[in-house]
Amino acid sequence: MAIWLDGTDFARYALIPEELLPGWEGTEADEVIDAYVSALRPAGRDVLTLGAEPLSVTWIAEALTFARWCHADDDTGLIPAVLAAGSADGWKDVLSLELGGRYVLADAAYEADRILASLRDAHRPAEALRVELPAGRYRVQSLTVDPDPNTRFMLDRLLPE
Template identity: 85%
Template sequence: MATWLDGTDFARYALIPEELLPAWEGTEADDVIDEYVSVFRLTGRDVLTLGAEPLSVTWLAEHLTFARWCYADDDTGLPSAVRTATESNDWKDVLSLELGGRYVLADVAYEADRILCSLRDAQQRPAEAFRVELPSGRYRVQSLTIDPDPNTQFMLDRLLPE
């Protein structure tokens, strides 16, 4: 089973470059958190945000994909559903951005101290943050909602190297 961020206050997330995390105040993404997927610049770096609905989120590193839980009994079928979805022509281009290095995915409203404490206590449940590592480069973000069966739906946001 994947690690899900689902114990957050607002369920709006930011992919924060780790080197910028110590100065994170939790208000940087206020202008973009109503968008499903958006990006803003902070100290010369792109920060990806996922928002608009209070949905739990996880990272599937093998597929460079964030999955947001709309409804499902569990997430056991998610990896195979994402694998199947990679071949779909229904992905929608959302935006392009520059990424690379170590990031932390956390609720946009959390301040640096809270995020850093969560990362130090990796056994904390529910998780409040987790790390994401990405090769440097330009990425296109594409979104797709999948329904692997009538009782399951996930929103996917994948990063495609350009």
């Protein structure tokens, strides 16, 4: 089972470069709240944002894919659905950005102190996930998958260019 960030009060997540995290104020992504996938460029670094709906999200490192939980009884079918979707038609190109290094995926509206506390405290529900990416330019593509009639996940994958 994946580790899920259990929804967001503000309908957006940010993939924050670790070196920008200490100064993160939680207002950086305010202008992109309505976009499902977008990018910001604070301090010369690209920050991927996932938003528009307050859905739970997880990171599947082996597929370089973020999954958002639309509806499902559980996530047992997630990994097979992601693997099957890898070669599926229907992926939509959304944007390209430069990524590389260590990141933290968290609610974009959380301040640095809250995100850092979540990373340090394994006894409370996760509010942040660590993501590590090889340096390079990535194309972000999105696809919604329905592995069965009662299950739907939104996928956003990173494809090295």
